[in-house]
Amino acid sequence: MAIPYTDLRERKHPYRLMHDVYVQLDYGDRVVLNHYGLTTTQYRLLNLIDPAKGLRLTKLSERLLRSKSQITRTIVALGQMGLVRSLHDGSDGRAQLVTLTRKGEKLRNQANKEHAISLQARFSFLTTSERKTLVGLLDKLQHGMAKYLEVE
Amino acid sequence: MAIPYTDLRERKHPYRLMHDVYVQLDYGDRVVLNHYGLTTTQYRLLNLIDPAKGLRLTKLSERLLRSKSQITRTIVALGQMGLVRSLHDGSDGRAQLVTLTRKGEKLRNQANKEHAISLQARFSFLTTSERKTLVGLLDKLQHGMAKYLEVE
DNA sequence: GAAAAGTAGTTGCGAACGCAACTAAATGGT
């Protein structure tokens, strides 16, 4: 993939910047996670699961902002790799609880280490206080938009 | 187990927030652009073209952060809709210049109007000065990461 | 000025994804 490029004429648009930064983040992640044979969605999914409790598909779908069908397929793929296992949820015959296998937990921890280093490097261009400000603004934007899209 | 900065389960992580905000932005765009039968990439592409001069596929690829093959396919689709037209670039036998048709220019302007209104609403949860700060931080992050990914 | 290296764009292929329609189980109203 080509290294992302920025058109200087338009680069100050928040909409465009969000897009470009996201694409860059995604690209950097893919490079790292490729070492572990994981897609970004698979990696994010593994990190949402508490191995002791497990998690339902619907919950995963909400947290990952992916369709339920996509979660089903991701779980199947991770299952075939031996990283997750699905258990019946006793309290609800329709539901299933996805848990990590020993192998899954181990891989997740390894990937987390490398990912943390890479992420640290990529965010190192912002100071701690800048990062804090960014988080605050994004959080505000996120909540505002969530409300807006709901009402609409 | 607590990796201080990188635990993705942390809701306030800038990485996670970037993802969530991006998904929301993208979703909002799809809703608006659907009225015009355009995908977000198609819409962004139309907006990069100067109807008087045209633009090469490679340039479009760089500016849109999409692969050249994807640009080829997008151009084909837009061509079939009668929104763009490809001309030979006299100065280079390999290249072609993509230009807007009258119809494409008209549609772009209409879509721009509605998109601007929607975007305004979605960003209205931030004050002007907050937006400015956000732009500054994202811009810094974007440039830093671009440099980081290049060296890699 | 011929061979090598680089660049513009295309095509084949498979991966990730959303949506709509579906099954099966749970819930709620009457």
Added chain:
DNA sequence: ACCATTTAGTTGCGTTCGCAACTACTTTTC
């Protein structure tokens, strides 16, 4: 109890996309 509605998850299908391999043209090198 019974039927309607909701909810958990799956499947079929079409779309967007990146990558690798390719053609055709251009630039560089010797």
